[in-house]
Amino acid sequence: MPDIYGILSTASRSLLTQQKAIDVTGQNIANVNTPGYSRQRVVMEPSAPINFEPGQMGTGVKAAEIQRIYDGFIGGQINGENAKLGQWEATESGLSRIELIFNESSGVGLEQAMGAFWSAWQDLANNPAGYPERTVLRSASETLARTFNTMSENLQQIQMDYDNTIAGTLDEINGLTGRIVDLNEKISQVEIAGQNSNDYRDQRDQLLKELSGLIEIDTYENEQGQVTVLTGNGTALVQSPYAYELSTQVNANGLQNVVWTDRSGTTIDITADIGGGELKGWLDVRDGYAQGYLDELDALANAIIGEVNTMHQSGYGMTIDPATGLPTTGQAFFTGSTAATMALDPAVAADVNLIAAAATAATVPGDNRNAVAIAELQNQLIMNSGSTTFDNYYSALASSVGNDVSNASANQEYESAMMTHLENYRESVSGVSLDEEMVNLVKFQHAYEAAAKLITTVDDMLNTVLNMV
Amino acid sequence: MRVTNSMMTATVKRNLFRQAENLARKQETMSSGLRINRPSDDPLGYGKVLDYRKTLTSLDQYDRNIQNAKNRIEFIETTLEGVEDLIVDAKNWAVNQSGSDSMDREAAITSVQNIRDQVLQLSNSKMGGVYVFSGFQTLTPPFASGGTYNGDNGYYSVMSADNMEIQVEADGSRIFQGAEDVFDALDQLIVGLQTDDTTLIHDQIDRFEQAQGQIQMVRAESGAKYQQLELVEQQTAKLKLTFEEMLDNTEKANIEETIIDFNNQELAYEMSLNAAAKIIQPTLMNFLN
Numbered sequence: 001m002p003d004i005y006g007i008l009s010t011a012s013r014s015l016l017t018q019q020k021a022i023d024v025t026g027q028n029i030a031n032v033n034t035p036g037y038s039r040q041r042v043v044m045e046p047s048a049p050i051n052f053e054p055g056q057m058g059t060g061v062k063a064a065e066i067q068r069i070y071d072g073f074i075g076g077q078i079n080g081e082n083a084k085l086g087q088w089e090a091t092e093s094g095l096s097r098i099e100l101i102f103n104e105s106s107g108v109g110l111e112q113a114m115g116a117f118w119s120a121w122q123d124l125a126n127n128p129a130g131y132p133e134r135t136v137l138r139s140a141s142e143t144l145a146r147t148f149n150t151m152s153e154n155l156q157q158i159q160m161d162y163d164n165t166i167a168g169t170l171d172e173i174n175g176l177t178g179r180i181v182d183l184n185e186k187i188s189q190v191e192i193a194g195q196n197s198n199d200y201r202d203q204r205d206q207l208l209k210e211l212s213g214l215i216e217i218d219t220y221e222n223e224q225g226q227v228t229v230l231t232g233n234g235t236a237l238v239q240s241p242y243a244y245e246l247s248t249q250v251n252a253n254g255l256q257n258v259v260w261t262d263r264s265g266t267t268i269d270i271t272a273d274i275g276g277g278e279l280k281g282w283l284d285v286r287d288g289y290a291q292g293y294l295d296e297l298d299a300l301a302n303a304i305i306g307e308v309n310t311m312h313q314s315g316y317g318m319t320i321d322p323a324t325g326l327p328t329t330g331q332a333f334f335t336g337s338t339a340a341t342m343a344l345d346p347a348v349a350a351d352v353n354l355i356a357a358a359a360t361a362a363t364v365p366g367d368n369r370n371a372v373a374i375a376e377l378q379n380q381l382i383m384n385s386g387s388t389t390f391d392n393y394y395s396a397l398a399s400s401v402g403n404d405v406s407n408a409s410a411n412q413e414y415e416s417a418m419m420t421h422l423e424n425y426r427e428s429v430s431g432v433s434l435d436e437e438m439v440n441l442v443k444f445q446h447a448y449e450a451a452a453k454l455i456t457t458v459d460d461m462l463n464t465v466l467n468m469v
Numbered sequence: 470m471r472v473t474n475s476m477m478t479a480t481v482k483r484n485l486f487r488q489a490e491n492l493a494r495k496q497e498t499m500s501s502g503l504r505i506n507r508p509s510d511d512p513l514g515y516g517k518v519l520d521y522r523k524t525l526t527s528l529d530q531y532d533r534n535i536q537n538a539k540n541r542i543e544f545i546e547t548t549l550e551g552v553e554d555l556i557v558d559a560k561n562w563a564v565n566q567s568g569s570d571s572m573d574r575e576a577a578i579t580s581v582q583n584i585r586d587q588v589l590q591l592s593n594s595k596m597g598g599v600y601v602f603s604g605f606q607t608l609t610p611p612f613a614s615g616g617t618y619n620g621d622n623g624y625y626s627v628m629s630a631d632n633m634e635i636q637v638e639a640d641g642s643r644i645f646q647g648a649e650d651v652f653d654a655l656d657q658l659i660v661g662l663q664t665d666d667t668t669l670i671h672d673q674i675d676r677f678e679q680a681q682g683q684i685q686m687v688r689a690e691s692g693a694k695y696q697q698l699e700l701v702e703q704q705t706a707k708l709k710l711t712f713e714e715m716l717d718n719t720e721k722a723n724i725e726e727t728i729i730d731f732n733n734q735e736l737a738y739e740m741s742l743n744a745a746a747k748i749i750q751p752t753l754m755n756f757l758n
Contacts, residue, residue: 100507103508115526125628358605363605363623375628398508401512402507402515403512406509406512427473428471431474
């Protein structure tokens with residue numbers, strides 16, 4: 001009302017509004033270190049004027065809404081880059097572990113074991129009848145087989161470890177989607193009533209960001225403020241009011257695949273469709289890199305076993321076969337066919353005189369031609385369809401492991417820099433600056449004081465009027 | 470651009486981590502002395518390191534093989550020198566006793582019998598537990614006391630380099646019975662001395678000369694092989710030096726450079742800490758009354 005009481009109500013509205021502004025400033029200050037928090041401010045508007053003489057008179061200020069300062073596009077971009085960052089971080093950490101298996105910089109490893117094996121054959125060739133040379137060869141062969149076994153075991157162990165990590169990651173994903181669908185409900189209920197659900201939206205954005213780090217997602221918001229979350233190839237994780245769970249299923253290799261369950265209980269294998277996030281990183285390390293290295297190691301072991309056995313079986317040992325009265329022949333040297341199963345034939349381990357150094361039965365024991373031939377296998381181009389030696393094949397494999405790690409590292413650093421850039425931009429728009437809030441605090445406090453002064457003045461005016469009569 | 474507190478603290482943290490990581494890497498290089506501490510430090514270089522090490526192992530092995538062959542030849546040389554001397558002795562007795570006088574027949578017989586025993590003993594020499602003149606039958610004595618050869622025509626071979634084989638003579642039948650059978654000649658000489666058959670005694674002189682010629686030929690062949698081995702040995706030594714140098718260049722860190730880098734990095738880290746301290750402290754609150 002445009003009279004003395006009107007001024008009083010203008011002043012009181014101002015007090016309350018400035019007080020709300022200080023309250024929101026307090027909220028911002030309290031949340032300066034909260035991750036994902038977007039600063040809020042009170043939108044002040046002049047309250048509706050009324051018609052009076054000499055014209056329209058204003059009636060003060062009102063707090064129209066509490067607005068969240070937020071760039072809608074940056075969220076999607078951050079989630080996209082976060083998925084890539086998660087993927088490369090997981091890949092790099094997995095590959096760094098694998099790299100330890102192939103790390104021979106201290107001088108001990110498969111290359112050295114192979115070198116000792118070929119050397120032992122050469123030493124036997126220098127003294128084919130010698131017993132000490134045979135025992136040294138037995139020991140070098142056992143070491144070689146054991147080195148292959150250990151490397152294979154370690155790679156398989158890593159695969160199983162990441163199996164567990166994948167299962168754990170799926171649990172986290174399910175937890176996050178559950179909370180996201182809850183927040184969807186809360187947000188739509190609040191906003192239907194016409195309010196801004198600033199804090200819930202901040203929380204939901206934070207959860208979506210965490211989720212994007214684990215698995216690549218696309219998000220869409222509908223008119224009720226609910227977010228639909230889709231992952232690789234359009235599989236829905238959150239579609240209000242439902243959250244869909246991911247679980248594991250054992251595949252042909254004895255490892256876990258990722259499956260998605262729909263409303264009717266049918267499961268669909270989505271392992272191949274996952275395009276990013278830590279989950280993709282773990283899957284790549286387990287099924288791509290580790291499996292690939294294991295296959296190459298198996299190929300090398302298999303070739304060595306095959307070639308050595310073929311040569312050895314055509315040679316003659318020093319032990320006399322009681323059945324024929326002649327030196328033994330046809331004795332296999334290694335058993336097994338993969339890096340994990342490679343072992344020295346137990347018959348040879350028990351009697352080293354079975355080692356076939358000679359090329360014919362008549363020339364035992366001084367003939368070393370078979371031993372020389374086996375030692376010469378190290379110089380033959382056997383691997384890669386006849387283009388590489390055993391040692392070059394292995395050094396190329398070790399080199400490629402190093403390459404993969406260095407590549408993953410470079411990608412991770414790049415993604416990290418991108419994320420930093422995007423997060424800085426988000427902070428720049430939505431982050432709380434204590435300096436700014438201090439200034440605002442001073443600003444609102446002065447307004448509050450001025451409004452209080454207005455009330456004092458009106459109080460004086462009322463006193464004057466009352467005392468007039 | 471609007472800069473908030475958390476942006477500044479995030480930047481400070483990130484830079485400190487980066488400097489600390491660089492410092493840790495330099496420290497690792499200094500303490501291990503290696504430029505390549507894991508395959509990812511230099512993938513191509515790591516592959517080369519493995520290859521160089523393999524080559525050095527091979528070269529060491531060839532060196533060992535060559536030493537074996539050289540030792541063998543030296544042993545044979547000494548043995549055959551002794552045999553040649555004995556044959557010359559026997560020839561001299563034959564010459565001496567082929568005149569018609571039969572003085573010192575007894576002494577001659579005893580001496581030649583001794584020579585025969587010694588030649589038998591030398592022909593059955595063992596080196597490292599195996600017979601060196603039996604061909605491939607290295608666990609069987611080559612000559613029985615009667616002079617029959619129980620070995621075969623094998624040889625002793627070593628790989629002195631990639632695809633390069635060196636064969637050392639080991640066939641007793643060629644050495645002792647090739648041109649003329651030494652044992653038979655000695656036996657005939659003894660028979661001749663015992664039966665006073667000067668014609669028989671005289672016939673053996675030529676045989677001894679032939680046998681001596683045979684032994685000299687074998688010694689010359691072995692000598693040539695020995696020289697060949699020494700040449701290969703020298704080449705191998707040079708190759709080893711080259712590869713060791715290449716391995717060092719690829720694998721080892723340059724000490725001076727590493728220490729300078731480390732000191733620079735320490736300085737950079739300290740400056741980073743200093744700057745951080747100055748940035749994260751003051752706010753407007755310090756200045757408002």
